[in-house]
Amino acid sequence: MSQVDDAQGASIDTPPEKPRHRATKGPRVPMREQDAARRATNFEEVAVGYSAEEAHAEAMRCIQCKNPTCIDGCPVNIDIKSFIAAIIDGDLSEGVRVLKERNALPAVCGRVCPQEEQCEAACVLARKGEPVAIGRIERFLGDHDLACEMDHRCAPEVGPSTGKRCAVVGSGPAGLACAGELRRIGHEVTIFEALHAPGGVLTYGIPEFRLPKAIVGTEIEMLSEMGVTIETDMVIGATLTVDELMTEEGYDAVFVGNGAGLPVFMGIPGENLNGVYSANEFLTRVNLMKAYEFPSSDTPVWRGRKVAVVGGGNVAMDSARTAIRLGADEVFLAYRRTEDEMPARIEEVHHAREEGVEFKMLCSPVEILGHDGFVTGLVASRMELGEPDASGRRAPMCVVDSEFTIDCDTVIMAVGTRANPLLSKAAPDIELTSRGHIVTDEQGATTKQGVFAGGDIVTGAATVILAMGAGKRAAQAMDSHLRG
Amino acid sequence: MFRIVHKRQLSDAVFEMGVEAPRIARKAEAGQFLMLRIDETGERIPLTFSDWSAEEGWVRFIFMRVGKTTHKLSHLDVGDEIKDIAGPMGIPTHVDDLGRVVVVGGGVGAAVAYPVARAMARAGNTVTVVLGARNADLLILQEEFEALGVELVVCTDDGSAGRKALVTAPLKEMCEAGTVDHSMAIGPAIMMKFCAATTKEFGVPTTVSLNPIMVDGTGMCGACRVTVGGETKFGCVDGPDFDGHAVDFEELMSRQRIYSDDERLADAEYSRECSCHK
Numbered sequence: 001m002s003q004v005d006d007a008q009g010a011s012i013d014t015p016p017e018k019p020r021h022r023a024t025k026g027p028r029v030p031m032r033e034q035d036a037a038r039r040a041t042n043f044e045e046v047a048v049g050y051s052a053e054e055a056h057a058e059a060m061r062c063i064q065c066k067n068p069t070c071i072d073g074c075p076v077n078i079d080i081k082s083f084i085a086a087i088i089d090g091d092l093s094e095g096v097r098v099l100k101e102r103n104a105l106p107a108v109c110g111r112v113c114p115q116e117e118q119c120e121a122a123c124v125l126a127r128k129g130e131p132v133a134i135g136r137i138e139r140f141l142g143d144h145d146l147a148c149e150m151d152h153r154c155a156p157e158v159g160p161s162t163g164k165r166c167a168v169v170g171s172g173p174a175g176l177a178c179a180g181e182l183r184r185i186g187h188e189v190t191i192f193e194a195l196h197a198p199g200g201v202l203t204y205g206i207p208e209f210r211l212p213k214a215i216v217g218t219e220i221e222m223l224s225e226m227g228v229t230i231e232t233d234m235v236i237g238a239t240l241t242v243d244e245l246m247t248e249e250g251y252d253a254v255f256v257g258n259g260a261g262l263p264v265f266m267g268i269p270g271e272n273l274n275g276v277y278s279a280n281e282f283l284t285r286v287n288l289m290k291a292y293e294f295p296s297s298d299t300p301v302w303r304g305r306k307v308a309v310v311g312g313g314n315v316a317m318d319s320a321r322t323a324i325r326l327g328a329d330e331v332f333l334a335y336r337r338t339e340d341e342m343p344a345r346i347e348e349v350h351h352a353r354e355e356g357v358e359f360k361m362l363c364s365p366v367e368i369l370g371h372d373g374f375v376t377g378l379v380a381s382r383m384e385l386g387e388p389d390a391s392g393r394r395a396p397m398c399v400v401d402s403e404f405t406i407d408c409d410t411v412i413m414a415v416g417t418r419a420n421p422l423l424s425k426a427a428p429d430i431e432l433t434s435r436g437h438i439v440t441d442e443q444g445a446t447t448k449q450g451v452f453a454g455g456d457i458v459t460g461a462a463t464v465i466l467a468m469g470a471g472k473r474a475a476q477a478m479d480s481h482l483r484g
Numbered sequence: 485m486f487r488i489v490h491k492r493q494l495s496d497a498v499f500e501m502g503v504e505a506p507r508i509a510r511k512a513e514a515g516q517f518l519m520l521r522i523d524e525t526g527e528r529i530p531l532t533f534s535d536w537s538a539e540e541g542w543v544r545f546i547f548m549r550v551g552k553t554t555h556k557l558s559h560l561d562v563g564d565e566i567k568d569i570a571g572p573m574g575i576p577t578h579v580d581d582l583g584r585v586v587v588v589g590g591g592v593g594a595a596v597a598y599p600v601a602r603a604m605a606r607a608g609n610t611v612t613v614v615l616g617a618r619n620a621d622l623l624i625l626q627e628e629f630e631a632l633g634v635e636l637v638v639c640t641d642d643g644s645a646g647r648k649a650l651v652t653a654p655l656k657e658m659c660e661a662g663t664v665d666h667s668m669a670i671g672p673a674i675m676m677k678f679c680a681a682t683t684k685e686f687g688v689p690t691t692v693s694l695n696p697i698m699v700d701g702t703g704m705c706g707a708c709r710v711t712v713g714g715e716t717k718f719g720c721v722d723g724p725d726f727d728g729h730a731v732d733f734e735e736l737m738s739r740q741r742i743y744s745d746d747e748r749l750a751d752a753e754y755s756r757e758c759s760c761h762k
């Protein structure tokens with residue numbers, strides 16, 4: 001019996017098969033970060049990433065299980081064990097290759113995946129201590145690939161031309177993954193994007209300090225290298241309809257990955273005062289339109305001194321941390337349940353707190369106060385948690401007569417999104433759920449022949465990796481459809 | 485990239501511009517708009533189609549120089565390129581045979597009123613256009629309206645052209661005469677507000693074309709929200725046309741000035757850098 005198995009009490013009688021190594025014990029290799037006080041004033045990336053030595057040291061913690069449970073934890077089943085083995089062997093290109101078999105955007109997922117609930121939660125080491133830092137290692141490999149000259153990068157091989165043409169609507173993770181896969185198979189692919197820049201939420205939503213836009217740009221460049229055409233400023237449903245794509249424009253199949261981009265407001269008094277933003281607007285102004293560089297960039301953003309963010313997910317965290325960086329004196333986050341129920345990634349909550357975001361738990365806004373058209377405060381009601389609801393989380397309930405007022409000049413609503421009806425209105429033969437999401441089968445086929453869909457427009461707001469998985473799965477189904 | 489193929493100065497601060505955009509031209513309808521971004525650091529701004537030709541593949545818009553973006557735009561010429569144009573955005577104006585329709589166009593709103601009046605006339609309506617401006621120099625498109633063969637009433641605040649009156653005066657007279665089946669008011673928020681107040685008294689249905697501040701124009705951000713009949717609507721995808729009698733104009737006007745300080749700053753900096761502007 002190997003020492004490794006002994007030490008970990010796992011995989012009895014299953015000696016590691018890949019490179020025999022003695023896994024190191026002990027805590028994870030920490031990732032260097034910009035100091036909280038400094039980063040609160042700039043938009044540079046918070047986490048610096050592993051060096052080659054650090055990545056290797058962290059990889060050495062992996063015991064290379066015979067039954068690598070981590071793989072089941074990843075929604076796209078990346079062969080985690082093998083890419084870690086490649087790092088142990090010092091063969092980074094092989095690591096990148098393994099990673100790219102299932103994940104077209106490793107540098108992105110390594111940064112934004114909720115690893116602690118997915119691959120890392122399923123790592124055997126998590127049972128007894130800290131799991132292998134799979135996300136950080138993935139990021140390291142993704143960054144290594146991006147740092148290479150284009151011709152040295154791991155480019156998926158493009159299959160021989162099939163003579164079929166596919167249209168992909170939307171250039172978020174679902175669309176990008178679908179396009180990459182279709183192209184790899186050998187189909188001709190054009191992505192149609194409504195905005196002036198591709199990337200979806202990766203570009204307009206997730207802030208620079210968490211996901212540098214240069215990384216998103218370089219990943220997208222790879223698709224262009226592979227021969228995918230990207231047409232921006234193309235609003236499907238307006239400039240062209242899905243039908244027109246399939247008739248006049250001559251596409252044989254269409255993938256719809258237009259996201260869940262319609263912001264939800266709470267419907268409380270004062271919500272249309274100046275200084276009330278949806279998180280989408282706030283983040284779009286700052287990320288996509290670069291309002292933090294105003295006036296050299298032309299789009300302004302209202303820079304609040306005291307900012308209230310409503311919500312408890314990643315979007316709320318991103319908004320709060322962006323407000324800090326825009327120079328707010330105070331930023332607080334109002335969430336109607338407790339920190340335990342907050343859907344945001346733990347790491348982001350931790351970062352937000354370090355940067356000075358104040359958390360007000362168990363409170364829900366009931367009114368926004370204003371003077372002369374501008375926000376002056378937020379009235380909130382205290383909440384308490386009742387019985388678990390359908391989602392398994394304890395349902396918050398208002399405490400009677402518990403209202404209190406918080407002074408603020410900006411309120412950012414990060415309370416969710418709905419499906420944008422722009423495309424579906426122009427395509428009535430695509431069946432929708434009662435909430436406006438597109439109905440598909442498991443493979444992503446919609447009720448309209450030749451039209452497939454995936455990502456947030458099907459599932460409602462979810463994650464980058466799930467959207468990519470759906471895009472890739474749909475690409476396979478489109479391929480069968482085109483050959484069938 | 486979208487190439488500019490036409491430019492004409494209509495008044496001191498108002499310009500007409502045409503760009504090559506064949507796909508958009510094929511789809512454009514009266515009342516719809518485009519989102520435009522001049523260059524890499526540019527803002528996305530909405531501008532309404534003033535004219536288009538599906539056959540020749542161009543769209544036109546008319547804009548007033550009010551801030552940095554429209555200022556920059558006014559310096560571009562035929563042959564120059566605009567980085568991004570997307571559209572057609574918004575729901576087209578509901579055009580039907582409604583009977584007698586009065587179309588009020590105030591200031592640069594005349595640009596939007598023009599295709600609407602044309603479409604209404606083509607649909608068989610008897611159309612009267614009320615064209616208003618502060619003074620004769622600011623009056624635009626008078627000849628184009630005349631060429632439509634519709635009845636035209638011109639008013640200026642100072643009487644330097646047409647009647648010395650606000651646009652609401654002739655509108656009110658026509659309502660009083662009881663001959664108006666529908667009215668359309670397109671112009672500054674304050675003008676639309678008073679037009680709607682005027683027609684409300686007579687129960688004349690009134691459509692207004694709202695111009696809230698926008699960012700994406702695709703329904704994704706909510707910057708453009710307006711309150712209509714007590715409900716929040718998104719100007720870019722639910723509008724821009726709404727029932728004028730149900731619109732909360734005070735809110736619209738308040739929301740339009742949220743960035744006024746920033747906008748002044750941006751335009752002042754631009755003017756300082758910009759050599760051609762004295």
Ligand SMILES: Cc1cc2nc3c(=O)[nH]c(=O)nc-3n(C[C@H](O)[C@H](O)[C@H](O)COP(=O)(O)OP(=O)(O)OC[C@H]3O[C@@H](n4cnc5c(N)ncnc54)[C@H](O)[C@@H]3O)c2cc1C
Binds near residue numbers: 194202257258422455
């Ligand atoms: C602020 C924020 C932070 C987040 N943080 C995380 C995180 O840390 N980790 C994580 O895993 N997930 C995170 N998410 C969720 C994740 O980003 C989404 O689940 C994912 O981006 C969905 O991908 P998608 O491709 O389905 O849609 P999107 O990314 O929304 O992309 C859709 C694209 O389609 C375009 N489009 C829309 N309509 C049309 C049309 N009619 N014609 C043409 N194009 C159109 C849009 O402009 C957009 O570019 C976050 C989301 C937000 C908003």
Ligand SMILES: Cc1cc2nc3c(=O)[nH]c(=O)nc-3n(C[C@H](O)[C@H](O)[C@H](O)COP(=O)(O)OP(=O)(O)OC[C@H]3O[C@@H](n4cnc5c(N)ncnc54)[C@H](O)[C@@H]3O)c2cc1C
Binds near residue numbers: 532696698
């Ligand atoms: C649906 C719609 C159609 C429009 N059609 C026309 C048109 O055909 N011709 C025309 O001249 N103008 C039109 N406008 C207004 C035009 O978009 C603004 O004048 C333009 O954005 C000003 O940009 P700027 O940078 O030059 O000025 P800024 O310095 O940004 O602003 C100057 C003034 O314009 C208003 N404004 C600023 N940004 C916007 C915005 N994104 N949307 C609306 N108003 C804004 C401000 O409240 C301010 O009063 C339309 C607006 C909308 C919403």
Ligand code: SF4
Binds near residue numbers: 075103118120
């Ligand atoms: S894609 Fe996400 S879940 Fe899968 S291995 Fe990478 S970090 Fe983990």
Ligand code: SF4
Binds near residue numbers: 068084134
């Ligand atoms: S990452 Fe964890 S589960 Fe996966 S092989 Fe290594 S130790 Fe095992």
Ligand code: FES
Binds near residue numbers: 699707708
């Ligand atoms: S401009 Fe963003 S939703 Fe209308």
